[in-house]
Amino acid sequence: MxxxxxxxxxxxxxxxxxxxxxxxxxxxxxxxxxxxxxxxxxxxxxxxxxxxxxxxxxxxxxxxxxxxxxxxxxxxxxxxxxxxxxxxxxxxxxxxxxPGDTPQLKEGDIKYQAIRASGPGGQHVNKTDSAVRATHEPTGLSVVSQEQRSQFANKKIARLKLALAFEERRKSGEASAKTDxxxxxxxxxxxxxxxxxxxxxxxxx
CATH class of the missing domain: 3.30.70.1660 (Alpha-Beta Plaits)
Structure with a gap:
């Protein structure tokens, strides 16, 4: 689909x-x-x-x-x-x-860690360890995904967030040379x- x-x-x-x-x-x-x-x-x-x-x-x-x-x-x-x-x-x-459009983001460079979700969201968020922290080890960029009920789904979203972080970092770097x-x-x-x-x-x- x-x-x-x-x-x-x-x-x-x-x-x-x-x-x-x-x-x-x-x-x-x-x-x-x-x-x-x-x-x-x-x-x-x-x-x-x-x-x-x-x-x-x-x-x-x-x-x-x-x-x-x-x-x-x-x-x-x-x-x-x-x-x-x-x-x-x-x-x-x-x-x-x-993530596939971000050449710098190689799967082997990403460290995934299961963590306990925090914040609002009811019983599910408070009692499960389905949240995932993804860290791109070469750059130290780190994101957390905790909204989904499975680690697999949160892992997918965390990788997407890393790709987005790379894009924002690139844009920020380009903009810093021109404007604030x-x-x-x-x-x-x-x-x-x-x-x-x-x-x-x-x-x-």
């Missing part, structure tokens, strides 16, 4: 942008289901998370992703700062890089938006 994985990111945006990321993941899930696509959130939709991974599977998933990759604008009042004058909030959506993180976020805001949602119900404009 065809699959694409979307990476929804707040970039260097404030807490409002992170809130938009979490809600946008839910909106995309509804939109995918309406097109008879299967949607799975690979990470917990925590409103404090700067980014999330979303798996879309089924015929037509590539077109679904293509219509959403780019800058997404949400119009609305800040859910945290009611008196804030800003009404436009921006997040970025991209295709997560495949604040300017990167300004670039996101100036980007041509591909979709725009409005209000707490995220109505598509």
């Amino acid at each position: 065809r699959e694409v994985i979307l990476h929804i990111s707040a970039g260097q945006g404030p807490g409002e942008c992170r809130w938009v990321v979490a809600n946008l993941a839910r909106v995309f899930a509804k939109e995918a289901n309406s097109q008879r696509l299967q949607c799975e959130l690979l990470e917990q939709a925590d409103e404090k998370a700067a980014s999330l991974l979303l798996s879309i599977t089924g015929d037509g998933c590539e077109n679904f992703a293509a219509e959403r990759v780019g800058t997404i604008r949400w119009i609305g009042n800040s859910p945290f700062r009611p008196r804030h004058k800003r009404k436009n909030w921006y997040v970025g959506v991209g295709l997560a890089p495949s 993180l604040w300017e990167q976020n300004r670039d996101l805001e100036r980007g041509n938006e591909v979709r725009c949602y409005e209000g707490v119900k995220f109505v598509l404009r």
